[in-house]
Amino acid sequence: MFAQLVDGIFWDIALWVFAIGVVWNILSIFRVGNKPDYSEPRGSAVAGAVATNLRRFMPRSEMVSRTRLQVIAGYLFHLGLFALLFFAAPHVLFIEAQTGLGWTSMPYWAFIIAAQLSFTGLLLLWVHRVMHPVTRLLSDMDDHMASILTFIVMLTGCMALVEAFEGLRVLHRFTVEILMVYFPFSRLMHAFMFIPSRAFTGAWFGRRGVKA
Amino acid sequence: MSDRLEQGLDAMRGQMDTRVMSYLSSCVHCGICADACLFYTETGAARYTPIYKVEPLRKLWKREYTFWGKLASSMGLVKPMTESDLSDWEELVYDGCTMCSRCSMVCPVGIDIAYMIRKVKEGLAAAGYSPEGLVEAGKRALEIGSPMGVTLKTLQATIRVQEKETGIPIPLDVEGADYMCLFSSGEIAGFPEFIGSLAKIFKATGVSWTISSEYFEATNTGVQLGNSRLAATLVERVVSAAEKLKAKNVISPECGHAYTTIRWDAPNIIGRPLPFKVVHIMELLDELRRDGRLKTEGIAGEKLSYHDPCNAGRRGGVLDQPRNLLDMVAPDFVELPETGAMNWCCGGGGGVSSNERADALRLKVFDAKKRQLDAVQPQGLVTACSNCRHMLEDGLEEHDMHDIELLGITELIADHLVEETG
Ligand code: SF4
Ligand code: SF4
Helix, strand or coil: CHHHHHHCHHHHHHHHHHHHHHHHHHHHHHCCCCCCCCCCCCCCCCHHHHHHHHCCCCCHHHCCCHHHHHHHHHHHHHHHHHHHHHHHHHHHHHHHHHHHCCCCCCCHHHHHHHHHHHHHHHHHHHHHHHHCHHHHHHHHHHHHHHHHHHHHHHHHHHHHHHCCHHHHHHHHHHHHHHHHHHHHCCCHHHHHHHHHHHHHHHHHHHHCCCCC | CCCCHHHHHHEEEEEEHHHHHHHHHHCCCHHHHHHHCHHHHHHHHHCCHHHHHHHHHHHHHHHCCCCCCHHHCCCCCCCCCHHHHHHHHHHHHHCCCCCCHHHHHHHCCCCCCHHHHHHHHHHHCCCCCCCCHHHHHHHHHHCCCCCCCCCHHHHHHHHHHHHHHHHCCCECCCCCCEEEEEEHHHHHHHHHHHHHHHHHHHHHHHCCCEEECCCCEEHHHHHHCCHHHHHHHCCCCCCCCHHCCCCCCEEECHHHHHHHHHHHHHHHHHHHCCCCCCEEEHHHHHHHCCCCCCCEEECCCCEEECCCCCCCCCCCCCCCHHHHHHHHHCEEECCCCHHHHHCCCCCCCCCCCHHHHHHHHHHHHHHHHHHHHHHHHEEEEEEEEEEHHHHHHHHHHHEEEEEEEEEEEHHHHHHHHHCCCC
C-alpha cells in the first residue's frame, strides 16, 4: 500500500511541486527586473557572463591555500552526487522508463567509489559547517535541513542498491520525494540560481573589462 | 515600528532587484568569501565575513520576498525586523568594508557581495545609521563642493604654485577644450604636484585641457554613504560643469573611487547616459603612449612595485594601463603577490578613510598589504590613487616601513618626460 503511494500519487505530487515550485521561484525573481545600465561598456557583458559561469567552477589560484577544504570537499560531493544521480544503474533505468532517453550506467565498483567520494564530501562540508566560526555564524536551519535531507537520500539510495531490497527502494524514493518538495523553497535552489548569479556578476565585470 | 526603521527598510526594498534576489537565493553559506576579505583575514573575527555584512538585506528578503517568509510572516510566526537589525550593522558595513570587491571575485556561486553591501548602505543611510565623519564629509561636499572642504580659492592657490614650479600655465574654464579634468580633494590638498605633472605631460603631448572653476571635485561622498540623492546631486554638478565648458571628455584623476563613480556609476545614479566620455588619467596616458605622443627618458633606478587601487583596477578595469606606463620607466618592476584583480586593498576605500572611528581597524587590516610588501620588498611602491597613497603612507608609518618610498604614477611619468615632442 505504502509502496503504491510512493510509486504513484506521492511521486506525482512531488514532481509537480518540484517543477512548479522551481519555475514559480525563478519567475518571481525575474519578474522584479534590473535597472538598465547606462554606462558605456568597455567590454562585452555577454562574454563576461559566459566566461564567469565557466571560470567559477575553478577556485582562483590566490584562494586555493586558504579554502582547500571547502573546495576539495565541494568537488567530491558535487561530482559524486552528479555521478550517482545520472549514472547509477537504477537511475538510468528509471529515467529511461520515464522519458525514453537512456545511456550507459556506471559499473557497480564505480558506483561504490562515487558514493564514497560523495559521502566524504558531504560529511566534510557539514563538519566544516558546524565547526568553523564563519560557517557556524552564517548557517541557519535551512542549511542543516538541506544537508540532512541530502544525506538521508544518499544513504537510503546506497542501501537500496547494495542490499537490493524492495523496502529500501521504496524508502529511498520516499525520501527523494520529500527532498523534491523541500527543494524549491530552500537554499537547494542554488542548483539553478548559481547560473544567473554568475552571469550577472560576469556581465557587470565584463562590461568593465575585468575577468571575474 | 519607528520611522527611521521604516525609512531604512523602505530604502532597502527599493534596492531589491533580480540581481540581488538571484544572489540571495544562491548563497550556500560556504564562507569562502571570508578568506578573501582583509577585515576577516587580518582580525579573524567571523562577523567581518562579507556575506554577513548583507544580513539586513537578507533578512528583509527572506521575510518579504520568499514563500516561507511570506507564509510565516502572515501567520505571525517570525519576529519583525527591529532597529538593531540595522544599527548593529553600521560598524560592519562602514568601518569593516572598503567596498574593494575582492570577495566578489571568489564566490563559487558568483555572488557580487560588494554590490549588495552598497544596497545595505542605502538602508543604513536612510535610517540615519552612518558614521559621523562620513556624514560630515557629505555635508561639506554638498555645501562647499568638496568632502574635505577644499574651496575654489584653495584650488586657485594650488594652481598658482604649480604654475610657478613648472613654468606652465594651467588652463581654467577654457571652453571647448578636449578634456575637462577633475581632481579629488585629497590630490589638491595632499599631492598638488599631481596637477603640475598633468600640466607638464599635457604640454609635452599637446593635449588641450581645462579645469572648471564651477565644479572640480571628482569624489562622490553620496556613493560612499549610500545616499543616492546626494550622489545624484554631485554627479549633476559634474555634468553641468562639463556642459558649460562644452567638454566632450572628462578626465578622472588617479582616485579609484572617483573613477568608478564618474565612469561607471554616475550614468546609473542620474538615470541617463553621460553627455561626455570619461577616461581615467591612466587610460589617457596609456593612449598617448600607444600613439607615440608620450615619450619618456631615463629610468627609475629602484626596484618598484605597484599597488592596484581596488576601484580603478578590480572594479574599474584599469589594470594593464599603469603596467604599460611603468614598463616605460621602471625596468626593475616587480609585481606584488596576489595582484591585479586580486590585489589586497589599502584598507581605506569605500569611505573608510573619511571615517575616523575606523582608524584603528584600518591600520590593523593593513597587515594584508604589509604581507604583500614583505614578500617582494620593493624600494618604491607606485600607485594611481591619492586616497590609497594617504592610506599606504599611514600604514607604512604605523609599521615603521620607512624604507619604502611612495610614488604617484603620473608624477613618475612626468619626472621622466621627454618635453620636446618635435
Ligand atoms: S562565498 Fe558566496 S556562497 Fe559562499 S558564503 Fe560567501 S557569498 Fe555565500
Ligand atoms: S568588498 Fe572588500 S572589504 Fe568589503 S566585504 Fe568584500 S572583501 Fe571585505
